Amino acid sequence: MVYLVISVIIFNIVVYFTPKHISGKEIYATALFSFLLGISLDTIFDLKLDLYGYFKKGIQLKSFLAIAGLFPASGILFLNFYPERKPFIKKIMYIIFWDAFCLFYEWTAIKAGFFYHNGWTYLASAIVYPILLWFHLIHLSFFRHVKE
Numbered sequence: 001m002v003y004l005v006i007s008v009i010i011f012n013i014v015v016y017f018t019p020k021h022i023s024g025k026e027i028y029a030t031a032l033f034s035f036l037l038g039i040s041l042d043t044i045f046d047l048k049l050d051l052y053g054y055f056k057k058g059i060q061l062k063s064f065l066a067i068a069g070l071f072p073a074s075g076i077l078f079l080n081f082y083p084e085r086k087p088f089i090k091k092i093m094y095i096i097f098w099d100a101f102c103l104f105y106e107w108t109a110i111k112a113g114f115f116y117h118n119g120w121t122y123l124a125s126a127i128v129y130p131i132l133l134w135f136h137l138i139h140l141s142f143f144r145h146v147k148e
Helices: 002-017 024-048 063-082 089-110 122-147
Strands: 052-054 115-117
Touching: 002 052, 002 063, 002 089, 002 122, 024 052, 024 063, 052 063, 063 089, 089 115
Parallel strands: none
Antiparallel strands: 052 115
């Protein structure tokens, strides 16, 4: 639990003090999207399919801290520094970096005891994380189109 609380504090401090490259409205929309995406996927993969989970099997209030405290912050950081106007290879490298970072964080969360696999694998995560990051990019693009 200590690792989770420290992570939430650090992630959100970094978000707060980082120079912003996306607007306040985009930050809000990203935070909400990340939270809802996390709740939706965790309901399916954790509670319904029992492939992974937080702390122990079932619903716990402290699991909510991981979803509400980490997912919005990481979504905001990902989109804030995404190299929009850079060559395609830089975009791919950026997504690979974030995939590796997410895998590393997942590994540390398992070691710290607030996350566990139950049929889920790091390979599954390595495949799913880029898809989720792509969903964030699609959402930001859609949000920008709609707000105009």
